[in-house]
Amino acid sequence: MGTYNYNDTTLYNLRMLYEQMGYKRFKMSKFEEYDLYLEYKKFLSTENIITFTDLHGKLFALKPDITLSIAKNAKPGEAQKLYYKENVYRASRETKEYKEITQLGLEYIGDIDAYTLGEVVLLAARSLKAVSSNYVLDISHMGFVSALLDTADLSDSRKEKLIGFLGKKDTHELLSSCEHYGVEPETAQRIAMLSEIYGDFESTYPQIRELAVTPAMVDAAEELKALYDFLKASGEGEHINLDFSIVNDMSYYNGVIYRGYVESVPCSVLSGGRYDNLLKKLGKDCQAIGFAVYVDILELYAKYEKEYDVDVLLCYDKGVSPVKISEKATEFTAQGKSVKVLNTVPEGLKYKQLVTITEEGE
Amino acid sequence: MDYLNIALPKGRLGEKVYDMFERIGYGCPAIREKNRSLIFENHENKVRYFWSKPSDVAIYVERGAADIGVVGKDILLEYEPDIYELLDMNIGKCRMCVAAPDIFRDNPEKTLRVATKFVNIARAHYAKKGRDIEICKLNGSIEIAPILGMTDVIVDIVETGTTLKENNLEVIESIIPISARLVANKASTKFKNEQIADIRKRLQEVIEK
Numbered sequence: 097m098g099t100y101n102y103n104d105t106t107l108y109n110l111r112m113l114y115e116q117m118g119y120k121r122f123k124m125s126k127f128e129e130y131d132l133y134l135e136y137k138k139f140l141s142t143e144n145i146i147t148f149t150d151l152h153g154k155l156f157a158l159k160p161d162i163t164l165s166i167a168k169n170a171k172p173g174e175a176q177k178l179y180y181k182e183n184v185y186r187a188s189r190e191t192k193e194y195k196e197i198t199q200l201g202l203e204y205i206g207d208i209d210a211y212t213l214g215e216v217v218l219l220a221a222r223s224l225k226a227v228s229s230n231y232v233l234d235i236s237h238m239g240f241v242s243a244l245l246d247t248a249d250l251s252d253s254r255k256e257k258l259i260g261f262l263g264k265k266d267t268h269e270l271l272s273s274c275e276h277y278g279v280e281p282e283t284a285q286r287i288a289m290l291s292e293i294y295g296d297f298e299s300t301y302p303q304i305r306e307l308a309v310t311p312a313m314v315d316a317a318e319e320l321k322a323l324y325d326f327l328k329a330s331g332e333g334e335h336i337n338l339d340f341s342i343v344n345d346m347s348y349y350n351g352v353i354y355r356g357y358v359e360s361v362p363c364s365v366l367s368g369g370r371y372d373n374l375l376k377k378l379g380k381d382c383q384a385i386g387f388a389v390y391v392d393i394l395e396l397y398a399k400y401e402k403e404y405d406v407d408v409l410l411c412y413d414k415g416v417s418p419v420k421i422s423e424k425a426t427e428f429t430a431q432g433k434s435v436k437v438l439n440t441v442p443e444g445l446k447y448k449q450l451v452t453i454t455e456e457g458e
Numbered sequence: 459m460d461y462l463n464i465a466l467p468k469g470r471l472g473e474k475v476y477d478m479f480e481r482i483g484y485g486c487p488a489i490r491e492k493n494r495s496l497i498f499e500n501h502e503n504k505v506r507y508f509w510s511k512p513s514d515v516a517i518y519v520e521r522g523a524a525d526i527g528v529v530g531k532d533i534l535l536e537y538e539p540d541i542y543e544l545l546d547m548n549i550g551k552c553r554m555c556v557a558a559p560d561i562f563r564d565n566p567e568k569t570l571r572v573a574t575k576f577v578n579i580a581r582a583h584y585a586k587k588g589r590d591i592e593i594c595k596l597n598g599s600i601e602i603a604p605i606l607g608m609t610d611v612i613v614d615i616v617e618t619g620t621t622l623k624e625n626n627l628e629v630i631e632s633i634i635p636i637s638a639r640l641v642a643n644k645a646s647t648k649f650k651n652e653q654i655a656d657i658r659k660r661l662q663e664v665i666e667k
Contacts, residue, residue: 232648266543294651337648341542357645362522363540364644 100228100360102398107181107200109226110389114179114202117219122178128165130155136164139348139374144187146194158185163386166203167374172382175206181391195392201368203386208370213319213352213385214326220354220366220387221332227365227394228358233332234339235297235323235354238369240304240316242346244287247310248279255346262291263343290340297324300338316351323352342367348374354387361397365390407433409447413454414439424453461504462653465519465527467512471550471638475528476507478547482660504653516541516641525646526654531636532615536576542642544658548665550638552617554579556631559604562611564630573603574613583613583633601625 111121130147133140139161146158159165162180170176179202188195204216217235224231241262245255254277261270267288274284286307293300301321308314320338327336342355353369368387375384408428412421421437428435428451441450464479466472476489486500486507497508510518513533518524520539530550534543554576564570566589573594574580584591594609603609605625615636616622616629640661642654 230649234648264541264543268546269543294647294655357648359649362520362643362645 100230100358100397100399102227102394106227106394107391110200110223111179111181113222113226114219117177117215119177119179119202122166122180124159124162124165124180124182126158126183127156128159130157132164132168133157133160136348136374136377138345139164142186144194146185160184160186162199162201163203163371163388164374166386167205167371167378167380167384170205170375170378170380170382170384172380175204177204179203198391198395199388200391201386201388203384205375205382205384208351208372208383208385210319210322210326213323213370214330216368216385216387217323217352217354218327218330218332220356220368221327221335223387223389224335224356224358224366225332228360230359231335232337232357233335233354233366234337234342234357235320235352236338236340236342237316237320237352238344238346238349239351240308240313240320241290241340241343242350243310243312243316244290244307246312248274248277248283248287250277250279258287259343259346262287263341265291265294265341267291294339294341295337296334297336297338304338319352344369346373348377351385356387361393363393365393404446404448406436406445406447408435408449408451409441409445410435410437411441411450411452412437412439413452415455416453421453424451459504459653460650461499461506462526462650462657463524464505464507465510465515465524466507467515467528467530467638468509469512471512471530472509472528474549475547475638478549478661478664479505479507479657481664482657484657484660513537519641519643522643522645524643525650526640526642526657528638529641530615530638531634532576532579534639534641535634536578538578539641540644542644542647543639544642544654545640545661545665547638547640547661550636552615552636553629554613554633554636555616555629556583556611556613556633557601557616557622557627557629558611560626560628562604562630564610570611571609572611572613573600573609575600576613579633580613601627 133145142160145160148156150156161184162182181200183196184199185194185196202219204212221233224233245258257273258270270288270291271284289307293303304317308317324336327333342353344353349369349371350373351370355364356366357364366387366389370385372383375382410425425435425437466475484503484505486498486505488498489507497506499506515527515529516533516537516539519527519541528547532554570589570591572580572591573596575596577593577595580593600612600614601621603612622628647654
């Protein structure tokens with residue numbers, strides 16, 4: 097406990113982390129044509145979008161997501177490394193009210209090889225580390241999950257149902273649905289096992305390897321292993337867990353996907369993965385991977401417990417010359433102290449030191 | 459090691475659940491003392507229990523105030539919290555049903571009036587059938603609504619059916635079987651995996667099939 101360390105400089109540190117590795121900030125407008133979201137609705141985690149008509153009568157939306165806009169503007173054949181810090185607008189699931197959320201994210205669009213994959217996931221791990229020394233990055237592989245489900249010969253909607261249960265680690269419903277769908281018991285057991293696997297990479301990997309019965313599954317498992325070896329060599333191995341309950345929509349995500357947690361925050365604070373399928377749907381022949389950091393959640397759970405509101409409360413009488421007050425204030429700020437200048441002592445303010453200046457002096 | 463926070467639903471079901479936890483070595487003797495405390499700790503096995511309104515257990519778990527908890531499938535279906543459902547406890551078994559007065563005859567020409575606590579479940583059930591309904595959300599004693607002619611039917615959980623029978627209502631449709639589930643916060647499962655996995659494994663052994 098007590099390792100969670102989010103403060104005013106965290107965002108800056110994260111941006112520096114990305115800039116150091118050559119990722120450029122991508123600044124964009126707040127609006128996007130509504131059609132884009134209509135077409136790729138399932139890519140979004142929200143269904144509620146704030147829309148408005150622009151001055152020419154076109155329907156626009158306040159962005160609920162940034163990745164989609166970046167993917168839409170991607171130029172195939174040109175590798176792009178970028179990051180963004182933007183506000184997005186989404187409805188809260190609980191309160192049914194719109195919220196403005198600050199999102200920090202990083203995307204790579206271009207050919208993805210073992211190094212690029214490693215670099216992006218390593219940056220995700222280091223982003224978590226910047227917030228807490230006790231973090232966990234869970235990794236999964238959509239290719240592995242969909243190849244396993246392919247062995248069961250099911251319709252897409254039934255596969256989606258099973259993926260939903262996998263996301264809840266609901267082995268019980270997984271098995272009863274498989275039975276209901278007429279999936280062979282052996283295959284059903286394999287799917288159920290996938291939902292039970294959780295833990296550090298080295299102890300769980302052999303189980304995954306054992307589950308891999310088709311070439312596609314073997315390839316996916318080996319890709320995970322290569323990624324883990326890369327992360328381990330970079331010093332982040334002990335924070336990497338295998339967890340197949342992280343699931344994303346199959347029609348957009350294909351390869352490695354991941355989700356990050358830090359201690360004392362009850363939900364995930366980072367998520368991302370490989371989304372070549374989205375680009376394919378957008379008619380672009382290239383690959384992409386990225387992640388987003390949920391800044392709003394980090395802020396919500398940050399503990400600002402300052403003992404004092406201000407170091408010095410500088411109280412002056414009417415009639416004291418403004419120059420004299422300013423000189424006194426500068427004296428404190430030069431010492432690195434914070435100073436609040438007021439002409440009365442306010443109620444409820446906590447200060448370390450009270451200094452009053454009258455016409456005669458201090 | 460940190461304490462593992464466990465949310466239990468107040469009432470008969472919660473007591474049954476606590477008995478199971480006690481049997482698998484996660485007891486907390488303080489809970490048996492008759493007093494007004496709300497939170498009970500056992501320093502030896504590092505567990506902390508608290509009772510909460512059954513429908514709130516999922517909220518405590520989703521927000522991480524409780525690492526794990528036990529809650530009815532009805533609540534999970536209604537509120538769809540973002541949590542793990544680790545086990546079917548096979549207790550607190552009942553059915554989510556549509557019930558109506560014995561003289562009721564469905565008239566598909568009319569909008570069906572439905573009284574229920576479970577607005578989302580009722581809406582999803584009738585949407586699947588393409589039936590137009592009007593929902594009347596009530597918080598208890600749902601059975602009264604059709605008796606007073608306020609609605610045509612009710613959607614509610616039925617355990618034995620006694621209450622229905624006493625009010626001249628009968629089950630006309632069974633929507634889904636319900637039972638208690640062991641649920642866990644997603645982040646807790648990462649940081650307290652050992653304790654949670656141990657509880658799950660031991661509970662699995664004492665659950666009556």
